[in-house]
Amino acid sequence: MFLVNIGLSLIVAFIIIRKVLFPAPEVIEEDEGEQLPPLVFTSYTPRTLAKFNGTDDPRVLMGVKGKVYDVTAGKKFYGPGGPYENFAGRDASRGLAKTSFDPAMLTPIDQPLDTLADLENHELETLDKWEMTIEAKYIHCGVLENEKA
Ligand code: HEM
Secondary structure, three states, X not given: OHHHHHHHHHHHHHHHHHHHHOOOXXXXXXXXXXXXXXXXXXXXXXXXXXXXXXXXXXXXXXXXXXXXXXXXXXXXHHOOOOOOHHHOOOEOHHHHHOOOOOHHHOOOOOOOOOOOOOOOHHHHHHHHHHHHHHXXXXXXXXXXXXXXX
16 A cells, blocks of 8 residues: 555656646747737837837737738747748738748838839739738737828
């Protein structure tokens, strides 16, 4: 009986130590998301959007066709070190249309918004598909507008 008790105690101790040393990663991610205060729907300019890049602010926002989405839940894609981090805090429209994360796809934040006027039909269709994907997955939390003169 004594040996059985020792055995059970060792198993319980092993489980507790494992939980402390190797916590389930998804639990940590959920906690991180829950700690952020609610975001009020508002208007952004390229300059005010830029700080939401996951570094200067833990929240990650992304502009697509004049709409701003809260993509914080997709931080592994858009957050620092993610494959699409260049879109964080920026208007991603041209990059999505051309399926390219080339930095040249981004309009500098001190310049007027990209009108996308030169894009070809198939690029606009690609952009529309990305917009639908993003709209289905993330919260539309604002609009992206030019700075008032
Ligand atoms: C080597 C080329 C690429 C590979 C292997 C790749 C792979 C992937 C994979 C596997 C996903 C789905 C991840 C998931 O839902 O769990 C994804 C999503 C995505 N990819 Fe790519 N990709 C590539 C290139 C690109 C490029 C060039 C762009 C630029 C526009 C891009 C934009 C996106 C976006 C916006 C998502 C959606 C992320 C989200 O759910 O928020 N990908 N990619």
